[in-house]
Amino acid sequence: SDFRCYPWCNPGGLKLSGLGPSCSPECFQYRGTMDVFSKIARQEGIFRLWRGTAASLALAVPTVGIYLPSYDLLRNWIEEYSDHSYPKLRPYAPLIAGSIARSLACITCSPIELARTRMQAFKQSSGGAKPPGMWKTMLGVLSSRQSISHPENLQTTRGYHLLWTGMGAQLARDVPFSAICWMVLEPTRRHLLGLLAGEQSNAAVIMGANFSAGFIAGVISSGATCPLDVAKTRRQIEASRALDC
Structure with a gap:
């Protein structure tokens, strides 16, 4: 059958004059990860997956x-401090260190994370305009008109704080993720190394223990923070969607 799903088509199969072709409602519904891959590749091209x-x-x-x-x-500083002053703090060193370190990284790199999220959520227009790059996307965030095709005309009337849009949701996702991940990873890795390595440790055993501990910690922390990741993504793309409507 003819696959008529275009990035700029009208949802619901409505034929609206002057607003481009209509397409099936199925074009805007995804049944799973592979369905997302298939529809993006067929609608917008295979390289769109690497946007x-x-x-x-x-x-x-x-x-x-x-x-x-x-x-x-x-972590090293907290462990040294706990050994000398407060031994009960030592088990929580990975949790505290991971939370603070991730907060610093998120605050510093939040504008680039925002640009990446909006680039991945970009929908091609009916005019076939080239999707904006990272710098044009960041300039578009600052612009009150979102005129990303003419960056020389941008008017930064909203303030640079908009580059940190969604940072609260990002911190709410990344900080618990890091706290849970390191809190699970460190003791799991030590336990596995104690079971597998003994006195005859080698590179393969250490690599296997690190991989297994990282896998377990990643699964637990990802599952626990996935709803926060959804909230972060929606928060970062909501403004651009509103302007596109």
């Missing part, structure tokens, strides 16, 4: 560069 890769790479470097060193420094 926002540049922003993801630009986000990964500063995030990891801030997050992991901060976590190690804070």
Whole structure:
């Protein structure tokens, strides 16, 4: 059958004059992950699945560069402090260090995260305009008119604080994620290393223990914070959707 689902078509099969072609309501309904992949590839092209890769790479470097060193420094400091002054605090060192380190990384990199989310949520217009890149997307956030195709005409009347739109929801997702992840990962890794390694540890055993502990911690923390991830994504794209209507 003819697959008539265009990014700019009218929902519900309504034929509205001057507003582009109509399409089936199924074009806007997804039945699962593979259905999302299939419809995006057929409607907008296979490379649309990699939309926002540049922003993801630009986000990964500063995030990891801030997050992991901060976590190690804070965890070591808290463990040293607990050994000398408050031993009961030591089991909670990964939780506290992970929460603070993730907060620093989120606050610093929130504008890039916002740009990536909006780039991935971008819908192609009927005019076939080229999707904006990371910098144009960030400029569009600042613009009261969202004129991303003419950045020289932008009027930054809303203030730079808009680049941190959705940061509260992002912190509400990432901080509990990191706290749960490190709180589960560290003791699980030590336990697995104690069971598997013994006195004859090797690279394969250590790698297997790290992988298993990371997998368990990732599953638990992702499942616990998934609703917060949905809230963060909706918060970051709601303004751009309102302007597109």
